[in-house]
Amino acid sequence: MKFVLLTLGLWAAPAFAEPTKPAPTPPPAAKGEIVERSRVEINPAGHAFTSLAVDNPLGDVRVEGYDGNAVQIETRKHAPDEDTLDRLRVSLVPSADGSVRIATLVDNGKEVKHVSRSQVRIDLVIRAPRKARIDATTSTGKLSIENLDAGGELDSASGSISVKNVAGELLTHSVSGQTSLVQVFGSVDAATISSDVDLDSINGEKLVASATKGRIAGRRVMSRDVELTTTDGRIMLESEMALHGHLVISSVNGDVEVRLRRHGAINVRARAVSPNKVDLGQPANLIEHTAGWTVATLGRSSDPMASIELMSKYGAVSLAVIQ
Amino acid sequence: MSATLSDDAQLIAACRRGEARAMEMLYHQFKRRVFGMAHRIVGPNDAEEVAQEVFVRVFRGLAAFRGDSALSTWIYRLTVNASLSYLARRGRRQEVGDETLADVPAAPEVSRDPGLAARIERALAELPPGYRAILVLHDVEGLSHEECAAILECRVGTCKSQLHKARARMRELLGPIGGTPQ
Amino acid sequence: MKCEDVRPKLTAYLDGELEGDRGSAVRGHLRGCEACRTAANDEAALRDGLRALPTLDAPSGMWAKIQTQLADAEIADSEKPGWRRVLARWNPQHWVTPRFALASGAVAVIFCVWAWRFTHRDGGAQVAFQLPRMPTIVTPAPAPAPETSSDDVAAEVAAVPKSTSDSYANAVAELRQLATTSRASWSDSQQKQFDAKVAELEHDIATSEEGRPRHKAYRTLIRYLERAASRDEVAFADTRATP
Numbered sequence A: 001m002k003f004v005l006l007t008l009g010l011w012a013a014p015a016f017a018e019p020t021k022p023a024p025t026p027p028p029a030a031k032g033e034i035v036e037r038s039r040v041e042i043n044p045a046g047h048a049f050t051s052l053a054v055d056n057p058l059g060d061v062r063v064e065g066y067d068g069n070a071v072q073i074e075t076r077k078h079a080p081d082e083d084t085l086d087r088l089r090v091s092l093v094p095s096a097d098g099s100v101r102i103a104t105l106v107d108n109g110k111e112v113k114h115v116s117r118s119q120v121r122i123d124l125v126i127r128a129p130r131k132a133r134i135d136a137t138t139s140t141g142k143l144s145i146e147n148l149d150a151g152g153e154l155d156s157a158s159g160s161i162s163v164k165n166v167a168g169e170l171l172t173h174s175v176s177g178q179t180s181l182v183q184v185f186g187s188v189d190a191a192t193i194s195s196d197v198d199l200d201s202i203n204g205e206k207l208v209a210s211a212t213k214g215r216i217a218g219r220r221v222m223s224r225d226v227e228l229t230t231t232d233g234r235i236m237l238e239s240e241m242a243l244h245g246h247l248v249i250s251s252v253n254g255d256v257e258v259r260l261r262r263h264g265a266i267n268v269r270a271r272a273v274s275p276n277k278v279d280l281g282q283p284a285n286l287i288e289h290t291a292g293w294t295v296a297t298l299g300r301s302s303d304p305m306a307s308i309e310l311m312s313k314y315g316a317v318s319l320a321v322i323q
Numbered sequence B: 001m002s003a004t005l006s007d008d009a010q011l012i013a014a015c016r017r018g019e020a021r022a023m024e025m026l027y028h029q030f031k032r033r034v035f036g037m038a039h040r041i042v043g044p045n046d047a048e049e050v051a052q053e054v055f056v057r058v059f060r061g062l063a064a065f066r067g068d069s070a071l072s073t074w075i076y077r078l079t080v081n082a083s084l085s086y087l088a089r090r091g092r093r094q095e096v097g098d099e100t101l102a103d104v105p106a107a108p109e110v111s112r113d114p115g116l117a118a119r120i121e122r123a124l125a126e127l128p129p130g131y132r133a134i135l136v137l138h139d140v141e142g143l144s145h146e147e148c149a150a151i152l153e154c155r156v157g158t159c160k161s162q163l164h165k166a167r168a169r170m171r172e173l174l175g176p177i178g179g180t181p182q
Numbered sequence C: 001m002k003c004e005d006v007r008p009k010l011t012a013y014l015d016g017e018l019e020g021d022r023g024s025a026v027r028g029h030l031r032g033c034e035a036c037r038t039a040a041n042d043e044a045a046l047r048d049g050l051r052a053l054p055t056l057d058a059p060s061g062m063w064a065k066i067q068t069q070l071a072d073a074e075i076a077d078s079e080k081p082g083w084r085r086v087l088a089r090w091n092p093q094h095w096v097t098p099r100f101a102l103a104s105g106a107v108a109v110i111f112c113v114w115a116w117r118f119t120h121r122d123g124g125a126q127v128a129f130q131l132p133r134m135p136t137i138v139t140p141a142p143a144p145a146p147e148t149s150s151d152d153v154a155a156e157v158a159a160v161p162k163s164t165s166d167s168y169a170n171a172v173a174e175l176r177q178l179a180t181t182s183r184a185s186w187s188d189s190q191q192k193q194f195d196a197k198v199a200e201l202e203h204d205i206a207t208s209e210e211g212r213p214r215h216k217a218y219r220t221l222i223r224y225l226e227r228a229a230s231r232d233e234v235a236f237a238d239t240r241a242t243p
Helices: A002-016 A082-087 B005-016 B020-042 B047-064 B071-090 B098-103 B114-126 B129-140 B145-152 B156-174 C003-014 C020-032 C034-051 C062-079 C082-089 C098-122 C153-158 C160-183 C188-207 C212-231 C234-239
Strands: A034-042 A051-056 A061-066 A071-079 A088-094 A099-106 A121-129 A133-138 A143-148 A152-156 A161-167 A170-174 A179-185 A188-192 A197-203 A206-211 A216-221 A225-230 A235-241 A246-251 A256-262 A266-271 A287-290 A293-298 A306-312 A317-322
Touching (some): A034 A088, A051 A061, A061 A133, A061 B020, A071 A088, A088 A121, A099 C153, A133 A143, A143 B020, A161 A170, A170 A179, A179 A188, A188 A197, A188 C212, A206 C212, A225 C212, A256 A306, A266 A317, B005 B047, B020 B071, B020 B129, B020 C062, B047 B071, B071 B145, B114 B156, B129 B156, B156 C034, C003 C020, C020 C034, C153 C160, C160 C212, C188 C212
Parallel strands (some): A051 A099, A061 A121, A061 A143, A143 A161, A152 A170, A161 A179, A170 A188, A179 A197, A188 A206, A197 A216, A206 A225, A216 A235, A246 A306, A266 A306
Antiparallel strands (some): A034 A071, A071 A121, A266 A293
16 A cells, blocks of 8 residues: 555656746845846847947856847846945947947946945846857956857956857957867967966867967867967867868977877978977887977878977977877 | 766756756757758758757757766767658658759858869768768767767777778769879 | 788778777788778778868758747647646656556556646646847946046956056066077077067057057067967068967
8 A cells, every 4th residue: 555655656746846947046145245137138220230249347248149139138236235236337339330339337426435346246148149240358257158150259367268169260368267169160269378278179270279378278179270389388189180281389398299180191390308208109210300300201292281390399299190 | 078067967957947048058059060960861951850850859858868978979869860760751862963062051161172072972962871870970070989889879899890881882982082192 | 911901990090099009000001002002091081071071050040940849849748638748757668667567557547537637737838938028228328437546446447458468568578588598599680580570569569559459469479479489480480470
């Protein structure tokens, strides 16, 4: 009997557990903090929106592409009191040429109570037409864009930059924000000063990345021309080389490690802190040493060729070719 | 993929709750590959229908998805299965002429040898569907042997030998490709 | 190795699966055998050709159609009798033992009647894909901020572009030192070329407006110095234009 009741109970459970959509919960407010959420939608007057410029020095920016024409902005403002909250503004300026400019700022009235930057915040979550180009700037806030088709330019000081599933030409720069690009179809230029750059599944004509004091790690890189540069950090690249591709990887202090899939002939030049720190994965009879460079040609030299240059001034260089 | 486990788990949870935005994000994340795989297995005329069917199955099946495999593996498995059973139901080979190739949506990067690309697409269309699937997964989409084996639910060794046979068959269909001997 | 041994291994070899001795054995055979080399090249060229096939983009109306199909399916679900819906949720694979299955089966009949009465209370399908309608408001741009004391957030925010420039300036200083070390080994003309370029880029920085234009000028110089420091090839560094 107990067994029957138990089974009955188990069966009965799903009837009551209908899937419901809970209201989205706001982030927990800090003690004594006020959080205000609002939503705005702008529809295009004439032709569709072609570009979005977002400037938010006060918090995070997230832009998601979607299959619609309007630009939808969800704003979350955090402030220690009502008066300060009133000072936090989001300005929206659509233009006739199809661009929309969104900026956050702190208003200054006649008499304001002084608050520090750490006490206020405005986070923006924006849904934009997929074909809109995105130019976005943050200061310490995170910057992330996803599912967009017209590329753009992303700029942060210390906030992280995250890009996923974006087509089109892309530029990113940050001073100390971790940069991560995943699934990008188009030419890329990514630069940081003191943070790392992570690349995964990049495909396009050109990939240029530099991290002055960070490391660069790339996997599934299929861009035709690749240039990676660091001063202090390691560079690790796993790439698939095109028939006429060109790879230049260089570092001052960091080690350079490349794993390459290639088809067709390639010309390899490499230099490290000393010749015995260059490992091209080739038998000795295929390698030459000329003017401090270690050189190898894989495939007949009359073939159309891809070329690779690997350099590390004070570190080691290694290449593993997977034919 | 470098998406972290928690990213996938959060996205799945949000989709299960029926959150429209999460569902749309998941769609955009996978649409290129799902459509691309379907296109190259069933052909340009039926690709959209199959891709739609796949996404409907994804969203309706998410409740039962237990996370035994990665989300991407599961979705690509659904794609391959839907494409192959579509072909079996229709019982016809896709026909790819110049006019249908012209309808293929423009891609960001131009194929470096459009003549060869056209020949390859035509030859792909002539392959038996099983061979087509493994070539699309491994060589066109660039998935690893392990991922292909997980998607096709076979051993890695089987996957590799299928791939070898598929390529051999393609070479027969294509004739000389034009690379000079090394 | 004989050709008939090598051919089946070609795929594995080209995919980089054959490590060490096995790989070099195939490589050795390929060096001496024209036929196998041709086969390997053909397969490699095929792989490259497949890899280079254009990335296809999904049609732009597809998501809308998928949403419609999902909505239709949900409506169809809600029109099924409740007991059917509930049954449909259980995956038969959950039933581990026949005894359990039998016992559960016996209970199922009782349950189905019970469940039907409960599920009919909920009032029909949930259509989960409608975006909430949002009012259209445009916040007017506020008046420009007057000067305030340095404690205030407005002043801190106004100081951000300058502090970013300062970070870039520090990076430039460090890179100049590194580049100076490299410079010592260059020819006279290369040194002149380098000095002139650096002077030009520094002039751009000094004459640009604080904020984005100056940051961009800093980044151009930083790139130039990075290339010079890591590659010792001033001429090369010069031909790669930065955005």
